[in-house]
Amino acid sequence: MQNTLSTRANSLSIVPVTTKAHLSQFLKFPYDLYRGEPHWRAPLRFDRAAQINPKKNPNLKNLEIQHFLAFKNDMVVGRLSGIVNGDHLAQHDDNTGHFGFLDAQKDPEILKALFAAVEAWLKERGLSRMVGPFNLCVNEDLGLLIDGFDTPPAVAMPYGRPDTQTTIEGLGFTKAKDLLAFWTDMHAGYPREPIVEMVVKMIDTNKHYNLRPMKKGKLKAEMRLAVDIFNDAWSNNWGFLPMSTELADHMSSEMMPILIPDLFWFVEYKGKASAFILMLPNVNEATEGMDGKLLPFGWAKFIARLKFGKMKTSRILLMGVRKEFQGKRSGTAMAGALSEKTFEIARERGYTHTEMSWILEDNKSMIRIIEQAQGVAYKTYRMYEKKI
Template identity: 35%
Template sequence: MTVTVTPVKGRTDTTAFIRLPYTIYRDDPLWVAPLEREQRAFLDPRRNPFHAVGTVRLFLARRGGTVIGRIAAIVDPRYQERHDPKCGQFGLFECTDDTEAATALFTAAADWLGHQGLTRILGPLSFSTNHECGVLVDGFDRPPTMLMPHNPAYYPQLFTDCGFTKAKDLLSWRVPMPADGEPPALVRRAAERALSAPEVRIRPMNRRRFDTDMAAIRDIYNDAWSQNYASVPMTDQEFAHTIRQMKPMLRPELVQIAEVHGEPAAFTLVLPDANQALRAARGRLTTYGLPIGLIRIHQATRRIDRVRAIATGIKKEHRARGLAAALLTQAQRTAFRLGYTETELSWILEDNRDANRSTKALGGIHFRTHRLYERTS
C-alpha cells in the first residue's frame, strides 16, 4: 500500500502523533514512556514558550490508514541568525522499519521548510539543542537517562538510506562512584588550585533564593553556549518553563554555583535520573481516574541511584580558572553523600576536547553516542 503523509490537524491527529511510540517500542524493555500530558504541553503553542519564537509543523505517515511514522519540521529564527540562514530543523522523528515511510516523512518536512526559503535540514532536535537531540547510534544496551533520546537500532540506517550524513556526534560518559566518593587525584588537585584563589567559592543552590539562583544560571548558560555548535539562546520564558519541569526532581544540594568576587561565574546542574522512576508510570499518571502512575513514581523514586550532569557552564572570562573541576568535584562528593552510585555526564560534543579530556580524567567511561544528521533538502 502507498504511504501517505499529512499535516497533523486536531486532537485526534495529535493523539495519534503522541501515541505512535507505544507501537514502535512495544517490544523494547529499555524504552521509558514519556508522560502523555507533558507531551501534549510540549506540542501546545499555548503552553510551550518555544512556539513564541519558532514555528513547528507536525506530520503523520500512514499506510492503509495505520499510522507508521511522524516528524516535526521546525523553523527557529535564532538558529538562522546565529548559524545558517538557509537551515531548518526536524525532530520528534519516529518510524517503523520502513524506508519508504521514512523517505516520505523527510520529504514532507523538507518540502515545508523549502516553502519557508530553507534549503538545508538538520536534526533531530526537539526543538533545539536546549532540549532532547540526536539519534542514538551506539550504546543500545542501557536504558536512557532523563531528557536523553532512545530509539531502535535501525534508525541510523534509515537516515543514511534517506540521504542524510553525519553532522556531529554527541558523547555520553558514565562515572561510577568511587568507594570514597573522591575524584582522581589529578582532578582533585585541579579543584584545589581553583579554590585556592581567595575570590573564588563554590556553593550549592540556595532554596530560599531559588528564582535568583536560577536567573544567574540562565545568564551563565546563554553566555557559555553562545558559540556552541547549533546552539540558540533560551528566552526567559523557555528557561522558566524548563526549570518548572525539572523542579520536582531537583535537589538543591546537587546544583553547584561558582562565584568570583561574589558574582555567579559558573554552574553545574545535576539531577537525579527521573527516568528510573518514570518507567514505573508507563506514560500515565492516572488510570481510570486513579492515581496509579503517581503512586508508582513515588515508590520508584526511592530507588533512584543515578544522577545526570545535564550542563556545566562557565562564563567566557572565567574559563581559565579551572572552575569545572571544582564544580564537578563538589557535585560528586554531594552525590556520594546522598547515596548515588553513578553519574552520567551528557551530552558533550565530540570535538570539545577539553571537556571530554576532563571527563575522562574524572573516571568517565564513554558508553553512548547520539548523532545529529544533515541533508541538503
C-alpha cells in the first residue's frame, strides 16, 4: 500500500478523502447509489453533512476519522470510514477501532479494497480489532441491516442491501451483537392482559409516583434530565458511551423543529425523575420523494407534511429506567406506564404505528415489555467484529 493509502487493481482505486471535492463526493454517493430503490428513504442532506462536521457534531470531539472513496474509471463506486473513538477507548480499554459509512456497488472487490485501506489505517494507529458499522458512534445510527429489507427504515436508522452481509462475512467479519427494531401497532392488543394493567396502574395509584409530560419551554433542561437517566440506565449495556451535557444540548436544538412535547414523558419517584420516553415523528415519512433536499421548495412540503399531513408513523428514539428500578416490578411499571401514555397521545394525534429501536438482542426485560405492547421484531441490525 502506498503512503497515500491508495491502491490500484483492475482500474479500482481507494483514495483517502482529503479535499472538499472528495468530501462532497463522499456525502453524495449514497443518494446516487440507492436512488430509485423502493425502500430507500433519503436522509436530509444538510443533516448528513452536519453529522461529519466537527463544528456541528459534539460526537466528533474526541474522535479521529478518515473517510475513503473507491473509484472505478473515475466514478465513485464505494465509501467507507475508519474511526478511532477516544471516548470508546477510554471507556472500554479494548484497543478497538471502528468502521462506518459503509456503502458500495454490488461488487465484492470494492468492499474488499475499502476494508483493506481502513484496516491498514487502524493498524497504523496501533489498534488490533475492528468493530462496526458505526455512523459515527454508538449514540448515532449503527449496524448493518441483515433482516427486514421489505420495508423502509425509520428516521435515523440505516438502510441496507442483502448482498452486503455476504460480502462482509466473506472478509472474515463475525457477529459482535444484534440490534433489534420492533414495529408496533398502537391500536393492537387492547384491552391489555389483566397482569399488565395491574402493573401499569401502580404508577397511577401509588402516591410516590408522578407521570408527567415534559415541561413546555424547558426543552434543554428536560433533555439534560433525560440524558442523565439514559446514562444511568444504559451504563452496563454493550458498547455504552455516556452522553455529555454538550450532546444533550445539541440534541435539543436538533430535535426542536420536529419534537412534540406531548410525546416526551417522565416518571418521577419521590420527586426524582427516574424514567423517561421520547417519541418522535418518523421524519422519513415527511421527506419521502425529496431526495434529501429541502431547497428550493422542500421546506414548505416538509413542514406541511410534518404539521398538517396526518403522519401515521413514529419512532421511540430514547427510553430509560434508572438502574435501581431495573429487574423490579416498579421498573416494569414505569416502562409500561410511559409506553401506554405515549401510545394514547400518539393515537389521539392520528399516529397508528411506532418503531421501538434499537434494542439489544439480549435485553430480555425490555423485549418482554415491548412484546406485551404487541411489538414485533421486524428488522435486525448486526454489529460485526474482526481481529486485525
